[in-house]
Amino acid sequence: MSRCLSERRLLNLQAGFGDPREQAHAVACPACAGRLDALTRDLDVLTGVLARGPIPHTRPLPSFRRWLPAAAGAGALGLAALLWVEVAVWRAVTYVPPSMRPEEASAMLTEVSLALFSLRGYAPVPAEASGEPADEDVRVCEGADWLVTAGCAPALLAHAGRVRPAAEESR
Amino acid sequence: MDPAQGYEDAVCCHSGRLRRLCQLLLGDSQEAEEVVQEVFVKALESERRQGPPVDWGPWLTRIAVNTCRDRRRAGWWQRFRRWSDQVEQVPIIDRGLTPEDAAISSETRRRIWLAFRSLPDRQREVFVLRHLEDWSGPEIADALGLSPGTVKRHLFRAVHRMRVVLGDAR
Numbered sequence: 001m002s003r004c005l006s007e008r009r010l011l012n013l014q015a016g017f018g019d020p021r022e023q024a025h026a027v028a029c030p031a032c033a034g035r036l037d038a039l040t041r042d043l044d045v046l047t048g049v050l051a052r053g054p055i056p057h058t059r060p061l062p063s064f065r066r067w068l069p070a071a072a073g074a075g076a077l078g079l080a081a082l083l084w085v086e087v088a089v090w091r092a093v094t095y096v097p098p099s100m101r102p103e104e105a106s107a108m109l110t111e112v113s114l115a116l117f118s119l120r121g122y123a124p125v126p127a128e129a130s131g132e133p134a135d136e137d138v139r140v141c142e143g144a145d146w147l148v149t150a151g152c153a154p155a156l157l158a159h160a161g162r163v164r165p166a167a168e169e170s171r
Numbered sequence: 172m173d174p175a176q177g178y179e180d181a182v183c184c185h186s187g188r189l190r191r192l193c194q195l196l197l198g199d200s201q202e203a204e205e206v207v208q209e210v211f212v213k214a215l216e217s218e219r220r221q222g223p224p225v226d227w228g229p230w231l232t233r234i235a236v237n238t239c240r241d242r243r244r245a246g247w248w249q250r251f252r253r254w255s256d257q258v259e260q261v262p263i264i265d266r267g268l269t270p271e272d273a274a275i276s277s278e279t280r281r282r283i284w285l286a287f288r289s290l291p292d293r294q295r296e297v298f299v300l301r302h303l304e305d306w307s308g309p310e311i312a313d314a315l316g317l318s319p320g321t322v323k324r325h326l327f328r329a330v331h332r333m334r335v336v337l338g339d340a341r
Contacts, residue, residue: 008327015326016307017319042334047302049275049283050195 005032010039178218181227182211188304189235195299196239198288206242210235229314232304236296236315243292279337286336294329297322 005013005022013022014036026032100108189210193203213234217224224230287295296315300306306314312322 007331008323011327011330012308012323015301015323016309017323039330039334042337043302043330045275046283046333046337049280050287050299051303 004029005035007035007039010036014039014043177223178215181214181231185227185231186211189231192232192299192304193235193239195303196236196292196295197242202242206235206238209238213238229310232300233314233316236300240292240296282336282339283333286333290329290332294325294332297325298329298333301326 003025005026009018009022010026010032012018013026018026026036186207189207190203193206193210194200197203197206210231214227214231287298290298297311300311300314301308308322308326309319311317311326312319315322317325
């Protein structure tokens with residue numbers, strides 16, 4: 001069994017805590033004496049560095065790097081809050097008109113156009129409603145009906161002598 | 172030191188040593204200066220109340236170590252050290268550059284200092300008193316009010332950690 005001193009006992013010996021028997025062993029045993037010398041050399045280096053200085057700078061972290069994670073987190077939270085307001089709150093309080101089908105929209109626009117551009121105050125009666133058969137060649141185009149009635153282009157109306165000047169009509 | 176010596180002699184004899192000790196424990200020369208002033212104010216008040224101590228050296232050292240510990244425990248001190256974690260470029264002991272010192276690279280010195288700064292307070296105090304103030308283990312135990320076993324344990328852990336850093340740096 002080895003009677004050599006452990007590192008802890010060597011350090012205690014070096015610090016003045018060792019007993020005479022350990023001290024005698026450290027002197028007599030070449031291995032322990034060598035380890036004690038190595039310990040003393042290391043401690044000399046350490047104390048020399050600490051005592052002599054100058055103490056080298058440790059690089060402090062720039063302050064903006066410390067704030068970077070917090071700023072990124074705050075930005076992400078803000079973005080999430082904006083999205084939530086847009087999706088959950090804003091759409092809930094905003095009136096969205098019901099969407100119309102294309103044929104309904106077309107019919108509504110046609111009615112609006114007829115009402116706007118009717119010169120006699122009423123919409124033209126469809127041909128089938130009058131009880132007479134529809135004639136493709138002779139169309140009933142009153143005034144600006146050519147705007148909304150297919151086949152009532154101004155050129156055709158002028159050719160047929162059906163378009164009267166606007167001044168005469170107003171009279 | 173002769174106990175009969177008065178307060179002024181104690182200031183002259185111990186101010187430099189205490190400043191160095193506080194600078195090692197706090198890592199800041201201005202703070203160390205303030206702590207030394209505080210230590211001597213406390214010593215003066217105590218001397219007027221109870222008379223001079225038997226031995227000024229250990230008594231002043233104990234006050235200095237406790238004052239440094241109080242300052243480190245203060246909340247503002249921790250915040251200050253965390254936000255300005257830098258060590259000063261001030262020589263602690265003005266002595267010539269030995270060949271051994273010259274052989275040590277700046278990287279090794281930096282590692283040793285970082286390891287020293289990362290030691291727990293008690294380990295740092297025991298290490299400084301033992302290896303920079305050349306106090307014996309029983310003297311440290313008496314000055315810090317610790318048992319010899321506690322001083323041994325702190326000292327072993329501190330030295331072991333510092334030697335590991337030194338071995339890695341070599």
